[in-house]
Amino acid sequence: MCLPEGFNLRRASTTDLETLVEHRRAMFEDMGYSDVVALTSMATKFGHWLLKHINAGDYHAWLASAPDGAIAAGAGLWLMDWPPHMIGKGSRRGNILNVYTVDKFRRRGLARELMKTVVLWCREQCVDTMILHASPSGRIVYESMGFVPTNEMRLTLKGDAG
Numbered sequence: 001m002c003l004p005e006g007f008n009l010r011r012a013s014t015t016d017l018e019t020l021v022e023h024r025r026a027m028f029e030d031m032g033y034s035d036v037v038a039l040t041s042m043a044t045k046f047g048h049w050l051l052k053h054i055n056a057g058d059y060h061a062w063l064a065s066a067p068d069g070a071i072a073a074g075a076g077l078w079l080m081d082w083p084p085h086m087i088g089k090g091s092r093r094g095n096i097l098n099v100y101t102v103d104k105f106r107r108r109g110l111a112r113e114l115m116k117t118v119v120l121w122c123r124e125q126c127v128d129t130m131i132l133h134a135s136p137s138g139r140i141v142y143e144s145m146g147f148v149p150t151n152e153m154r155l156t157l158k159g160d161a162g
Helices: 014-030 036-056 110-124 136-144
Strands: 008-011 059-065 071-081 092-101 130-132
Touching (some): 014 036, 014 059, 014 092, 036 059, 071 110
Parallel strands (some): 092 130
16 A cells, blocks of 8 residues: 555544545535535435445445544445446446545545555455546546446436426
């Protein structure tokens, strides 16, 4: 592991929920989302979702702390049930999300070390396929680690589904 001197990496737990939710909100703000009502709603809903999935054992997260104990960065992994597929042999797909570094700790390799940790954990757990959605600033890190763009498309339905 190549963390900067004095930095530590650890597994997150339910006691870190507030930090994990705060990181997700900050990540979206950094990507240009500015609707405070929508961000607040998302953060609240994510907190409930996160607690459920950590307790179910299908969401894992890691945090990097600075020498003073402040949480500097984090990354999450959601293990999704996956049907038999031509890509990957496993029944779970690793969805990496919430990779975030606090502004004053950026450009020190923390996100890369967190990603290495997530990939290693997946390798050890026989999760052979991982996906993520990359922000423009994160894309270069992920591509340098071997992640490649795919053919995913998206449709967002507006209004009531009834």
